[in-house]
Amino acid sequence: MSDENIPGIDPQVSPSGEGCAGCMSDDGPGWWFHLRRCAACGHIGCCDSSPSQHATKHSKATGHPFVTSFEPDEDWYYNYATEQLHPQGPQLAPPTSHPADQPVPGPAGAVPTSWQEQLH
Numbered sequence: 001m002s003d004e005n006i007p008g009i010d011p012q013v014s015p016s017g018e019g020c021a022g023c024m025s026d027d028g029p030g031w032w033f034h035l036r037r038c039a040a041c042g043h044i045g046c047c048d049s050s051p052s053q054h055a056t057k058h059s060k061a062t063g064h065p066f067v068t069s070f071e072p073d074e075d076w077y078y079n080y081a082t083e084q085l086h087p088q089g090p091q092l093a094p095p096t097s098h099p100a101d102q103p104v105p106g107p108a109g110a111v112p113t114s115w116q117e118q119l120h
Contacts, residue, residue, distance in 0.1 A: 006090065008065040009077075013042040014093045015070065019107050020046040020054050028052030031110040033119055035098055039066035039077065039089070044098075049119045050105075056080070071104070072097040 017024070020032045021044055032046030036055035041064060045055030055067050065081040068089065075096070077089040098106070105111045112118070 006066075008079075009039040009090055009092075010041070011090045011092050013040070015042045015095060016044045018044075018098050018102065020044055020050070020052070022046070022052055022054035022057070023050075024107075028054065029112075029118070031105055031107065031112070031115065033105045033115075035070035035106075036067045036078075037070040037092070038062075038064050039068050039092065040064035042093075044070055051118050051120070053120065068092065070097050072100055 015037050020035060022028055023030050023032050023046055029051050032050040034047040034049065036045050036047055038045070038058055043058050045058045046052055048056055059065065059067060059080045065079050066077050067080065068077045069075065075088060077086040079086065102108065105115055
């Protein structure tokens with residue numbers, strides 16, 4: 001995937017927050033394993049290993065095809081429509097990851113001791 005104008009990716013949109021919007025709004029257990037960012041609207045959702053899988057649910061509900069990692073030092077993209085992983089893509093508006101001091105899984109204080117047993 002080149003850095004050209006790609007339908008479904010808006011490089012100007014900022015992320016919706018520092019954590020999964022769904023988990024933080026009481027739609028789920030309140031914690032996540034890894035975070036994903038919608039490349040169309042900036043919605044932050046949890047990954048498919050997380051209990052609630054909000055990033056995939058967001059893509060299905062909106063039709064937004066691209067998600068990128070919202071983890072530090074990761075810059076890949078995934079296209080839900082084609083089920084293809086792209087090792088790079090356009091630079092998005094900052095921040096490009098959750099805060100470095102936010103633990104994984106997160107957020108701090110909300111992750112149960114049995115979190116590994118709850119992953120998909």
